[in-house]
Amino acid sequence: MSDQHPPTNFIRQLVAADIEAGRYRQGITTRFPPEPNGYLHIGHAKSICLNFGLARDFDGHCALRFDDTNPDRESPEFVEAIKSDVRWLGFDWEGRLHHASDYFEQLYEFAIELIDSGNAYVCDLSPDEIRSTRGTLTEPGVNSPFRDRSREENLALFKKMRAGAFAEGSRVLRARIDMASPNLHLRDPTLYRIRYQTHHNTGDHWCIYPMYDFTHPLSDAIEGVTHSLCTLEFEDNRALYDWVLEHVTTPSRPYQTEFSRLSLEYTVVSKRLLTILVEQKVVSGWDDPRMPTLSGMRRRGYPPEALVDFCTRIGVTRNHQNVELSVLENCVREALDPRTPRAFAVIRPLKLVIENYPEDQEEDLAALNHPGDESQGTRQLSFCRELYIEHDDFLEDPPKKFFRLAPGREVRLRYAYLVTCREVVRDASGNIVEIRCTYDPQSRGGNAPDGRKVKGTIHWVSARHSVRAEARLYQPLFSDPEPGFSSDGDLDSVLNATSLTTLDDIQVEPGLAQAKPGTVFQFERLGYFCVDRDSTNSMAVFNRTVGLRDSWARSRSG
RNA sequence: UGGGGUGUAGCCAAGUGGUAAGGCACCGGAUUUUGAUUCCGGCAUUCCCAGGUUCGAAUCCUGGCACCCCAGCCA
Numbered sequence: 001m002s003d004q005h006p007p008t009n010f011i012r013q014l015v016a017a018d019i020e021a022g023r024y025r026q027g028i029t030t031r032f033p034p035e036p037n038g039y040l041h042i043g044h045a046k047s048i049c050l051n052f053g054l055a056r057d058f059d060g061h062c063a064l065r066f067d068d069t070n071p072d073r074e075s076p077e078f079v080e081a082i083k084s085d086v087r088w089l090g091f092d093w094e095g096r097l098h099h100a101s102d103y104f105e106q107l108y109e110f111a112i113e114l115i116d117s118g119n120a121y122v123c124d125l126s127p128d129e130i131r132s133t134r135g136t137l138t139e140p141g142v143n144s145p146f147r148d149r150s151r152e153e154n155l156a157l158f159k160k161m162r163a164g165a166f167a168e169g170s171r172v173l174r175a176r177i178d179m180a181s182p183n184l185h186l187r188d189p190t191l192y193r194i195r196y197q198t199h200h201n202t203g204d205h206w207c208i209y210p211m212y213d214f215t216h217p218l219s220d221a222i223e224g225v226t227h228s229l230c231t232l233e234f235e236d237n238r239a240l241y242d243w244v245l246e247h248v249t250t251p252s253r254p255y256q257t258e259f260s261r262l263s264l265e266y267t268v269v270s271k272r273l274l275t276i277l278v279e280q281k282v283v284s285g286w287d288d289p290r291m292p293t294l295s296g297m298r299r300r301g302y303p304p305e306a307l308v309d310f311c312t313r314i315g316v317t318r319n320h321q322n323v324e325l326s327v328l329e330n331c332v333r334e335a336l337d338p339r340t341p342r343a344f345a346v347i348r349p350l351k352l353v354i355e356n357y358p359e360d361q362e363e364d365l366a367a368l369n370h371p372g373d374e375s376q377g378t379r380q381l382s383f384c385r386e387l388y389i390e391h392d393d394f395l396e397d398p399p400k401k402f403f404r405l406a407p408g409r410e411v412r413l414r415y416a417y418l419v420t421c422r423e424v425v426r427d428a429s430g431n432i433v434e435i436r437c438t439y440d441p442q443s444r445g446g447n448a449p450d451g452r453k454v455k456g457t458i459h460w461v462s463a464r465h466s467v468r469a470e471a472r473l474y475q476p477l478f479s480d481p482e483p484g485f486s487s488d489g490d491l492d493s494v495l496n497a498t499s500l501t502t503l504d505d506i507q508v509e510p511g512l513a514q515a516k517p518g519t520v521f522q523f524e525r526l527g528y529f530c531v532d533r534d535s536t537n538s539m540a541v542f543n544r545t546v547g548l549r550d551s552w553a554r555s556r557s558g
Numbered sequence: 559u560g561g562g563g564u565g566u567a568g569c570c571a572a573g574u575g576g577u578a579a580g581g582c583a584c585c586g587g588a589u590u591u592u593g594a595u596u597c598c599g600g601c602a603u604u605c606c607c608a609g610g611u612u613c614g615a616a617u618c619c620u621g622g623c624a625c626c627c628c629a630g631c632c633a
Contacts, residue, residue, distance in 0.1 A: 215633095232563070236562055
């Protein structure tokens with residue numbers, strides 16, 4: 001499909017026009033600039049695909065840059081996780097791995113230049129005072145009493161800030177712009193703050209740290225970034241981005257363009273909110289298969305190609321983008337279907353006994369690993385008198401169009417025989433515990449000798465040969481299509497209490513028991529399942545990646 | 559009643575003055591030993607609303623309306 005409709009969006013058009021106009025003869029440069037304070041999520045995938053995709057398609061370069069200017073929230077754990085997630089998605093920064101912290105010395109020099117030209121000053125106001133003098137959305141702010149310090153005094157003070165002469169929070173370096181600007185970002189924004197904090201990259205070398213609005217444009221300029229792409233909430237910051245670049249002497253002039261961030265139904269795509277889920281132990285960790293993180297989706301069994309495909313399908317615009325889950329799920333199924341081997345597993349076992357099948361008889365039956373792709377070969381399924389079938393495949397009092405097993409009904413056991421239900425066995429409390437059937441010995445392989453039509457086909461495993469395993473079924477973490485909780489207080493009201501269902505007695509083909517973590521199978525008629533890393537030698541654990549499309553279930557619940 | 563943005567189908571999204579692509583979802587129907595896959599067909603007389611310009615407007619103009627973002631020494 002993407003062959004017929006190559007990705008086009010306003011940013012690609014902009015880049016194409018820039019190149020057409022002869023700017024960027026050296027080629028374009030983009031960058032993906034995460035802060036290492038959390039794990040990457042599907043929203044980052046959109047940005048990664050955009051930035052790296054642009055560089056790839058326009059013969060440019062894309063760097064991975066850690067925006068690590070705030071030592072109290074960042075860590076090497078996140079740095080490593082981010083790197084492996086970007087690689088997993090299929091992108092390569094080709095040695096262009098940078099850290100904003102690599103530029104701290106240069107950034108300091110740029111700050112000196114700003115002070116020198118009278119465009120920055122050291123302000124002794126407290127955080128509270130700065131806030132209260134900033135004004136409001138409708139009222140201008142008032143000038144800091146320190147705004148008109150001399151160049152020499154500012155220089156001396158800033159050097160002392162760096163030298164560690166002042167307490168945290170006691171002073172900042174501010175840009176000298178306009179306290180009455182209708183754009184709040186231009187009301188003498190803070191450029192540097194004092195923080196006695198060990199940085200994961202620079203250690204204790206610094207006690208002053210530059211702010212994002214100062215660091216970002218300059219990092220871009222240092223790296224020769226041509227197109228600096230970010231999300232819409234940074235739109236107002238662009239004026240400051242430009243101001244910084246226009247007031248210091250930089251090696252290049254990058255330009256910022258914003259696009260809308262991705263929202264996904266029934267999930268949150270915000271590092272802050274995801275961090276709360278992890279810290280409150282709502283989930284087992286950043287890679288919980290219910291998380292919209294790249295590591296969570298990987299563990300769940302989503303192939304990276306599916307995420308890349310998803311990103312090209314949703315496009316890049318400036319509209320509010322709230323995408324339905326079905327788009328993502330469809331991408332996952334589409335990526336998995338052609339290459340995923342089929343297997344039989346029964347997740348809610350119900351015993352089925354074939355009364356006219358000899359007790360001591362066993363046989364092997366050939367099954368296709370992938371109907372529709374013979375190159376994937378066949379495997380042997382063991383068959384005997386006692387089987388397990390899916391509990392959902394039997395109904396004592398079936399509705400109109402139910403063509404599975406029911407009293408007196410005949411169905412096909414896929415790749416095996418036609419069986420007819422003769423009797424239902426119950427336990428003392430009335431629960432159905434066993435189905436007794438007879439089989440047609442002439443129907444080996446599943447075809448009736450007389451050509452009679454049997455509509456229903458169900459899967460099964462041999463009770464004598466199958467292996468017990470665990471399955472984890474997932475639903476969205478939230479019951480609200482647009483969760484957006486603000487504090488942990490209102491978390492419970494939006495959480496889906498049944499987002500995880502653990503089934504610890506599923507029965508699978510013996511061949512599945514030792515599969516490696518990460519391997520994906522299609523359990524026929526049930527969905528795609530991925531071997532979890534929690535698997536042990538005695539018990540395999542399968543995550544349901546995504547179910548199969550199920551028009552029967554849909555027609556019933558609709 | 560400050561500034562910056564966004565409105566095309568249920569959800570995304572093309573469209574750049576010449577008569578509304580595509581995907582997902584949904585609804586038919588064919589094939590099927592997975593109620594899967596695949597395949598065919600349907601799904602906006604109208605583009606937030608109201609005026610205007612024009613032979614012709616989703617595209618241009620004017621005026622409204624709705625929603626989102628900004629008052630961190632976070633990014």
